[in-house]
Amino acid sequence: MKVILLFMMLSVSAWAGAQTLTLTERQLNTELNQQLGKSFPVNLGPWLSAAIKMQDMQIMLGRQSPDKASVMGDAFIEFNQGQQQYHWHISGNFSARPRYDNEAGALFLDEFDLISYRLNQDESAPQARFILPILLQGLTGYLSKYPVYTLDEQVPLQRQIKESVVSLAISPGKISLHGIN
Numbered sequence: 001m002k003v004i005l006l007f008m009m010l011s012v013s014a015w016a017g018a019q020t021l022t023l024t025e026r027q028l029n030t031e032l033n034q035q036l037g038k039s040f041p042v043n044l045g046p047w048l049s050a051a052i053k054m055q056d057m058q059i060m061l062g063r064q065s066p067d068k069a070s071v072m073g074d075a076f077i078e079f080n081q082g083q084q085q086y087h088w089h090i091s092g093n094f095s096a097r098p099r100y101d102n103e104a105g106a107l108f109l110d111e112f113d114l115i116s117y118r119l120n121q122d123e124s125a126p127q128a129r130f131i132l133p134i135l136l137q138g139l140t141g142y143l144s145k146y147p148v149y150t151l152d153e154q155v156p157l158q159r160q161i162k163e164s165v166v167s168l169a170i171s172p173g174k175i176s177l178h179g180i181n
Helices: 004-015 025-035 125-145 158-163
Strands: 018-024 041-042 048-061 069-081 084-101 106-119 166-169 173-180
Touching: 004 018, 018 084, 018 158, 025 048, 025 106, 048 125, 069 106, 069 125, 084 166, 125 158, 158 173
Parallel strands: none
Antiparallel strands: 018 173, 041 048, 048 069, 069 084, 084 106, 166 173
C-alpha cells in the first residue's frame, strides 16, 4: 500500500512539473518566411557556382508521415558555368524530421528527402536537369543549418521550457515540445 501511495505522489509531482509548448504550422511558417529572401552561395569547383534564394516556404506537420514535416517552396537559382549564366525558378517538395536543439533553444529540420521538384521554365531544361539534384542537395544542407523556430525568451512559457525540452511530438498541424521543470 505504501508503494502505491509513493508511486501516486511521484506521478502527481512529475505531472505538476511537466510543461508543454505547442507550436502550430502557422507559427512555424511565419517565422520561417521572415528568414527567407537571403541568397546563399553553392560552390561546385572552379567552373561551377550558384546562388540560391528561397521564398514562399511552407511547412506542413504530421500529414504525410506522423513524425515528419513536409516542406514546400520556391527557389530562384543563378547558376554560373564558366562564362555561361542561367537563371532558374524551381518549386520543390521535401520531407524532413523536426529536431529541437537545447543549446540554441530552437527547432530545426533534418534528414531531408526530396519528394519532387518542378523546373518552372523550359528554355534551359537540359542544363538544369543535370545540375539541379546537386543544387537541391546543397539547399537541404542550408535548410538544416538554420532554425525554423527559435524560442522567445520574452515569453514566460518559452523561456521556462527553453532548456528543459525532453521530447517532441508531432500531430497533424502542430508540434509539441514537452519539458520538465
